[in-house]
Amino acid sequence: DGGITQSPKYLFRKEGQNVTLSCEQNLNHDAMYWYRQDPGQGLRLIYYSQIVNDFQKGDIAEGYSVSREKKESFPLTVTSAQKNPTAFYLCASSESWTGANSPLHFGNGTRLTVT
Amino acid sequence: AQSVTQLGSHVSVSEGALVLLRCNYSSSVPPYLFWYVQYPNQGLQLLLKYTTGATLVKGINGFEAEFKKSETSFHLTKPSAHMSDAAEYFCAVTSNTNAGKSTFGDGTTLTVKP
Numbered sequence: 584d585g586g587i588t589q590s591p592k593y594l595f596r597k598e599g600q601n602v603t604l605s606c607e608q609n610l611n612h613d614a615m616y617w618y619r620q621d622p623g624q625g626l627r628l629i630y631y632s633q634i635v636n637d638f639q640k641g642d643i644a645e646g647y648s649v650s651r652e653k654k655e656s657f658p659l660t661v662t663s664a665q666k667n668p669t670a671f672y673l674c675a676s677s678e679s680w681t682g683a684n685s686p687l688h689f690g691n692g693t694r695l696t697v698t
Numbered sequence: 699a700q701s702v703t704q705l706g707s708h709v710s711v712s713e714g715a716l717v718l719l720r721c722n723y724s725s726s727v728p729p730y731l732f733w734y735v736q737y738p739n740q741g742l743q744l745l746l747k748y749t750t751g752a753t754l755v756k757g758i759n760g761f762e763a764e765f766k767k768s769e770t771s772f773h774l775t776k777p778s779a780h781m782s783d784a785a786e787y788f789c790a791v792t793s794n795t796n797a798g799k800s801t802f803g804d805g806t807t808l809t810v811k812p
């Protein structure tokens with residue numbers, strides 16, 4: 584079955600350490616996204632990518648970085664510059680950047696705890 | 699610019715009762731509207747979507763929503779709640795001028811009482 588795989592499901596880090604969250608999709612989708620979810624809030628867009636080797640900042644990109652070297656992979660690095668990194672991170676994809684009517688397909692998320 | 703407001707962060711219904719989750723949107727161009735469901739510690743799953751055409755949209759698990767342009771609303775309903783419907787529900791909007799950048803509401807947690 585096609586889908587999006589995020590790993591690990593739970594991640595614990597000490598303050599000041601960078602950490603990378605993995606996102607892999609086998610849906611052959613062009614567009615990929617990273618969202619952050621905090622309790623009682625909707626999803627906020629961190630970064631998105633329309634095609635390989637291209638990505639754009641979303642609404643809350645500060646303290647995060649991404650790469651898109653392969654169509655199926657879109658890893659997110661949470662750097663030590665991110666002031667409140669503890670959150671639930673969701674990776675998503677859609678068929679085409681230009682298709683606004685295409686729904687998002689989500690992975691099962693990574694819960695990051697930084698102490 | 700686009701935005702979504704979900705009225706009521708928590709909704710509680712009895713099993714078998716009508717479910718009504720409210721969503722109002724703002725968009726300067728024709729919107730595409732989505733409802734997603736999220737179970738604890740999981741990602742979001744698409745329930746239904748409105749793009750063009752019929753304003754009453756049917757989705758999975760017996761849910762439906764009606765697009766009302768005059769009221770800028772896209773409320774989600776289900777005639778009879780099941781215990782398995784307990785989850786968090788998100789309304790989202792996109793448009794051709796903002797393709798791919800969905801704007802989400804803050805979510806509504808649905809509790810179903812036996």
